[in-house]
Amino acid sequence: MNGYGKAFALMRDAAQGPWRDYTRHAFVEGLKDGTLPRAAFLHYLRQDYVFLIHFSRAWALAVVKSETHAEMLAASRTVNGLISEEMQLHIGICEAAGISQDELFATPERPENLAYTRYVLEAGYSGDLLDLLAALAPCVMGYGEIGTRLAAEATSDTYRDWINAYSSSEYQEACQAVGELLDSALTRRLGADFRTTPRWDRLCQTFRTATELEVNFWQMGLTP
Numbered sequence: 001m002n003g004y005g006k007a008f009a010l011m012r013d014a015a016q017g018p019w020r021d022y023t024r025h026a027f028v029e030g031l032k033d034g035t036l037p038r039a040a041f042l043h044y045l046r047q048d049y050v051f052l053i054h055f056s057r058a059w060a061l062a063v064v065k066s067e068t069h070a071e072m073l074a075a076s077r078t079v080n081g082l083i084s085e086e087m088q089l090h091i092g093i094c095e096a097a098g099i100s101q102d103e104l105f106a107t108p109e110r111p112e113n114l115a116y117t118r119y120v121l122e123a124g125y126s127g128d129l130l131d132l133l134a135a136l137a138p139c140v141m142g143y144g145e146i147g148t149r150l151a152a153e154a155t156s157d158t159y160r161d162w163i164n165a166y167s168s169s170e171y172q173e174a175c176q177a178v179g180e181l182l183d184s185a186l187t188r189r190l191g192a193d194f195r196t197t198p199r200w201d202r203l204c205q206t207f208r209t210a211t212e213l214e215v216n217f218w219q220m221g222l223t224p
């Protein structure tokens, strides 16, 4: 399961344990077999809507931290995809469940949620595009992997809309574009042998921390 680029595969392999905890979390398995309680799913979705607000801000910061037109284009496309596609999924599912947009927008942010997005934003504020992308990659590609696997393995249609959104060709193409952006940004700033540079280990550490914060986010989802 790959196709999201060279650097992503290396960072994921360096964070194997947390990556497994993230992509195979009990919450994910509940989406797969339909045993996840509806209340937990809706609670998660409301928190995730708030997450996506700050996540979009972090991708907007990637436009600010870009050094080429191609980087700006890739980052701004991701901002647009988040705001015009992914957040619409949340609004639509919540509306169908009787949660109005006003209620959704007024969702109080849980600390696990806040910790994650502000960690990502801080990586970008105090670092360069590489620090920011290392913190952003687990979110984008993790859901890409989860979506692909669940589309193949789901034994229930209960959460099919959610699974379809993240296994869709649009979302998968977005993951591939972010993978290419990560590879090219690394090569531009650190050279083709970016793995052998002093910064590489720190970037892998940022990727690992963001992955651990994803695990906490699923755990929060299980406790409405």
Ligand SMILES: Cc1ncc(CO)c(N)n1
Pocket: 048, 051, 052, 086, 138, 139, 140, 143, 214, 217
């Ligand atoms: C917590 C979280 N991580 C990643 C994604 C994918 O964008 C999401 N919607 N929510």
